[in-house]
Amino acid sequence: MSASTSVTSLGHGVMAVAVPWLAKLPTPDPVLIGLVAGAGTLPLLWLSRPAGVITGCFDPHRLLICANGLRVVLSLALVALA
Numbered sequence: 419m420s421a422s423t424s425v426t427s428l429g430h431g432v433m434a435v436a437v438p439w440l441a442k443l444p445t446p447d448p449v450l451i452g453l454v455a456g457a458g459t460l461p462l463l464w465l466s467r468p469a470g471v472i473t474g475c476f477d478p479h480r481l482l483i484c485a486n487g488l489r490v491v492l493s494l495a496l497v498a499l500a
Contacts, residue, residue, distance in 0.1 A: 426486045
């Protein structure tokens with residue numbers, strides 16, 4: 419499980435670099451690129467507290483596996499759209 423968490427964390431870091439980089443292709447405007455990068459942190463900002471309360475009700479091991487699986491699916495969807 420530690421290896422899978424490390425791999426997904428690495429993937430998250432790559433995505434944090436790749437999304438603003440992809441936003442640079444259609445426009446060189448730094449303000450728009452910054453907005454795209456900032457928009458990536460909004461879900462974390464808005465959903466952290468409710469997610470913490472909800473996760474307290476479930477098995478942490480199973481929840482981590484499901485969350486990592488969802489991250490893989492979303493990452494693959496972004497690659498397919500690019």
